[in-house]
Amino acid sequence: MQGQHIVPVKTYVGVFVALILLAALTTALAYVPMGIGNTVAALAIAVAKMALVALFFMHMRYDKGLTRIVIIAGLMWLAIMITLTASDEFTRHWSPIPSNWGPAISMPQKQ
Amino acid sequence: MSVDVAELSTRSCVHYLNASYGIKSWLLTTDHKRIGLLYLVSITFMFLVGAGAAALMRLQLLEPYGAIVQPETYNKLFSIHGIIMVFFFLIPSIPAVLGNFLVPLMIGAKDVAFPKLNLLSWYIFVLGSLFTLYCVIFGGVDTGWTFYTPFSSMYSNTHVLAAALGIFVTGFSSILTGLNFIVTIHRMRAPGMTWFRLPLFIWSIYATSIIFVLGTPVLAITLFLLTLERVLHVGIFDPAVGGDPLLFQHLFWFYSHPAVYIMVLPAMGVVSELVAAYSRKRIYGYSFVAFSSLAIAFISFLVWGHHMFVSGQSIYAGLVFSLMSFLVAIPSAIKVFNWTATLYKGSISYDAPMLYALGFIGLFTMGGLTGLFLASLATDVHLNGTYFVVAHFHYIMVGGAVMGFMGGIHFWWPKITGRLYPDKWARLAALIIFAGFNLTFFPQFMLGYLGMPRRYAVYPAQFQVLNVMSTAGATILGIGYMIPLIYLLWSMRYGPVAGPNPWRAKGLEWQTPSPPPEENFEETPIVTEEAYSYASVPPEKSRV
C-alpha cells in the first residue's frame, strides 16, 4: 500500500535486543537498595520500553499526527485521573491542627 | 449542492425503509439509519419503564408519610429510575439515535466507518438492558444509581450484581459507538467538508465521543471492582481492611460527571442546528460554539470532586475541584450567548422543534446557573444531597437533554420517516412539556434550600405543599410526553408526505430524499460552502 513505511528487520531486532537489555536492567536494579529510587528507576525504564515498542513495533514513529494525539490523550487522561484522585487521598490528612493541641514533643520512651 | 429539490422528491421511491422487509432485515442490518431506529425503539421502551418509576415516586411523595409504598420499594423505585434514565435513556438518546442516523448523512458519507461494530453496539445495549430489566422484574436494586460503597458492596441485599452487570455491559456499547463516530468524522467526510464547514451537531457529537471513549472504561472497571468486592469481599473498598470507600466515589464520578456532558453536549449540538434552521441564519460565533464543545469535554474530566465536597474529601482537593467547576460554566455560557445572538435579525418561525430549542436555551441557562450553587464550596455544604441537587440536574437533563432530544426528533422526523406530523399538536405538546417541567422541578429548588434531603420515602409535613406542586407538575409533564408518542406514531402512516426539505434548511441531510436511500446519497456530495449559509450573499463575498 502506498505511503506505508516498511521497517527493516535489522531495526526490529535491534529494538528487541534493547528491550531485553532494559528488562534485565530493571530486574537487576531491583536488587540494589535505593529507597524511592527503585520505584523511580523501574518506572523510568518501563516508560522507555513502552516508547520503544510504540515507536517501532507499533509504527508510531512513521505515523502522522493523529495516532500520536490519540495515544497522548489516553495517557494524559490517565494522568488526570491519578493526579486528581491522589490530590485528595494524599492531602486528606493535612487538615489544620487545632491550636489547642500541645507542642509537638515525641512520646515519652522509657528504657 | 446543485441537485434540484423537486427532481429529488420524484425519484425517491426506494429508500432505506422499504429496500428490504422482514424482521431479519432489521435485526441483521448494518445500515446506520436502521440502527438509529433500533435504538429509538429500545430507548423509548426503557424511557417508559423509567418514567413509570418516576410516576410512582411522585405519587408516593404526595403525602408526607408516603402515600403508596414501603420505604424499601421507594428506594428501589428511585434506583431503577436513575439507572434506566441515565444509562439506558439519556446517554444513548441523542448520540445513538440521532447521531447514528445523522452523522454519516451530515458529513456526506455512505455509512459509519464500522457498520458491523455499530450493529454489535446495539446488541450489547440490548443485552445490558435485559440484565437491567431482569433486575427490575426479579426484585430490583436499592443502592441508587451511584452504588456507593460499602452499602452496595456489603449491606444491600438486592440485585446489585445484575444492575452493575447491566451498566458494565452497556458501557461497551457506548465505547464502540464513540469510537465509530470519531473514526467516521475523521476519515469519512465528503470532499470539501473541512472541519470548519461541519455542522455544529457533528462537533458536539465528536466532543461527546471523546468522553465516551475515555470515560466509560473507568466506569466499567469500577463496577467490575465493585462486583469483585461484593462477591469475594476482598476489601478494595472495605474500610475494615484499609480499603477506602471514597476511592470508589472518585472512580465513579470520574466517569459519571463527564456523563452529564454526554447527555447535554449532543443536545447542545441539536439546538445549534435548530436555532440556525428556524432563524435561517449562520450560528453566531460558529468557531466559539464549536471549540466550547471541546473545552467542555476536556474540563468535564477535571470537576468530578464537586460531588464529594462533604464526603470527607481533603479540603485542598475540594478547592481545586471547585475552581474547575466554575471554569466549566464558561464555555456553556458562551454557547448560550451565541445562540441568543443568532436570533438577532433572524427570520424566526415558531415551529415545534424551535419551541423545544428555545425552551432548552432558557432551561439550560437556569440549570447551569444553579450549578454554580453546587460548584461554590460554602453553599454546596448546605445544598449537597438535597432536592436542590435533584432540581439542578433535572434542569440539565430533562430541561436540557430531553428538550434537545424532543426538538431533534421533531426536526428530523420528516427525514427519518418521510412524513410530517401535525404541527399544532406538536407545538401544544412542547408548551405543555415546558410548563409541566417547570412546575415539577422548580419547587424542588425550594425544597432543597429548605433542607429536604433527596432519596427520602417520607418527609416532614412542612414540605408537603411544594411536593404536591411537584407531583402536579409531573402529571402535566407525563401527559405532555404522551402526546408526541401518539401523533408521531400516527404520522408514520397518515402524515402528509414531507419532501426532501420541508423546513428549507441547509445541511447535506436535507439534500437527499426523505427517507434517504440506503447509500444516503445518489452520488457523493461535494461541499463548497460553510454550514448554515442561508444568506443569499455568501459571507465571503459580502466582506469583499
Next chain:
Amino acid sequence: MNGMAICVAPRIIAGVLFPLHPPAASTIARDVDDLYFTLTGITLFFTFLIFGLIFYFMIKYRRRSENEIPRDVKTSMPLEITWTLVPTLISAILFVWSARLYVKNSEPPAGSMEIFVIGKQWMWQLQHPEGAREIDELHVPVGVPIKLTMTSQDVIHDFYVPAFRIKKDVLPGRYSSIWFEATKVGEYDFACAQYCGAEHAAMTGRVYVMKEPDYAKWLASQSNGKSMAQTGQQLFVSLGCATCHAESTGGKYPTLAGVYGHSVKLRDGRTIVADDAYLRNAISKPGTEPVAGYAPAMPSFQGQINEEQLLDLIAYIKSLGTQESQTAVQ
C-alpha cells in the same frame, strides 16, 4: 440581589403555604445565606436576560414571509470576548468568596466543646463527654462552639442540620468532624443526607439549643454519674489494656499518659500526631502504624469493641493527657 424586588408579591402569597427560608440559627448561616442570595440574584438576572432576549427577538424578528432570508450578521470579536470575560470574572469572584468561607467554616475554633456522633442503620447516637448519651436527639448550649466528631458503624451516613447550614458525611472506619455555634434557642431538625438503606428517611432527629444554665441542668439530669472518660477507664481495665499500658511494666510497653495531641515517632521513621484517628487505628488495627521503640505485640480489638466503646477509650486516653502535669508533679 436584583431578583429580590420582583419576588415580593409571590413571596407574600407563597409564604402562607410553605416556608421560604430554613431557620438560620448558627454563626455561619448568615454568611452562607449571603452567598446563596447573591447566587440567586445572578441566576435570576441571567435567566431573565436570556428569556427576555429570546421573547424580544422572537417577536421582533418573527418570520414575516415564507421566502424571507435574513442577512448574515458578522461575528463581533469584542462581543465574544466580553461574554467570555464577564462570566470568567463572576466565576472568579464567586470562587474566592465561597472558598474563603468554606475554609473558614471548616476549622472549629479553639476550645470547642466536643460531642461524639455515631451513625448506624438507622439511628444517630450522640455522646457528651460528661457521659450523657442520646438517641436521635442532641442538646447543646447556645453561643458555644461545638465540634462533632463523627463515625459510622456500618455504611456511609451524613449528618445534616439545615438550620445551621452544616453537613458532613459520616464514614465507617474513620472520624470526620464539623462544628457549629448555635445562635438562637430553639428546636431544629437534623437528618441523614447520604442514602444509607431502607430506613434512610427515618434517620432524622432534633437539635435542642438551650441557654447555658438549662443545658447544665439537662446534662446533670441525664448523666448516669459516669463521664465518657470514666466509662473508658473501666473498659481499659476490663479489656486488659491496663495490664500492658501501665507504669509497672517497666517500659516494655508504652504508657499512654500525655500521648493525646502529641507527636509520636513511628517505626518507619514518620512522625504522626496522636489524634482521635490515630488512636482509633492503634486500637482497632494495631500494627498499621507501630510506634518506634516497642515490639508490635498488641492484639487487634477490631470486632471486639464497638464504635461507642472506642470513643470511650479515646476519651479516657485523652483525659490521661490532661493529667500529665499532675503525674509530673507527683
Next chain:
Amino acid sequence: MSETAATNAHPGLLEKQFESLQTQHEARKLGMWIFLATEVMFFGGVLTAYTLYREMYLPGFVQGSHFLEVTWGAVNTGVLILSSLTMALAVRSAQVGARKLVTLGFLGITMLLGAAFLAIKFIFEWRHDYVEHLVPGIDFTYAGPHPAHVQLFFCFYFFLTGLHALHLIIGIGILAVLCLMAWRGRFSPQYYSSLEVAGLYWHFVDIVWIFLFPLLYLIGGR
C-alpha cells in the same frame, strides 16, 4: 453494493462505505488506536486504585510483593517481548509480500509464545499462590505483619494479572483467526490491515505487562 473501480481491483476487500483501500486501512488503524486509548483508561482505573493503596500501605505491599517469584516475572517479560518481535515480523512479511507460510509461521510462533506466557502464569505462579493460600476471597491465610494490606496487594495482583491474561487469551484467539486468513492467502502488500491492527493490540498487551512487571514484582527493592 456499488462497484467502483477500487472494488473491482480488490474484490471483497473493500467495504462499501469506504472510497479506497487506503482510507479503509487508515480508518481501521485509527479505530484500533482509539480502542487502545480506551484500554489505557480501563487498566488505568485499577492502576489508580493500586497506586494510591500502594502509597498508603507500602510496607504491606512490599511484604506481599516478596511472595512473588521475580524469576518467572522476568522470564515472562522476555517471552512477551519476543512475541512482540515475531508479531511485528508477521506484519512485515505481509507488507513485503512474502510467501504465506512465512506470515503463517510468525503468527504461529507469536501464538505459541503467548500460550507459553499463560502456561508460566498458570502453572508456576497462580497455582503456587493457591497452594500457599494467597488467593483473597477464595483461600487466604497469612500470619505475618500487615495481613489486611498484604491481602489488598494480592487482590490487585490477581485482578491486574488476570485482566492482562484475559487480554492475552483474546489476543491468541484473534491470531488464530488471522492464521486462517493467512492460510487462505488473504494478505498482500495491498491488504494487511487486519494483521496490522491485531499487531497493535498485541503490542499493547505487551506494554501493559512491561508496566505490571515492575509495579507488582519489584516493589521497594528485593
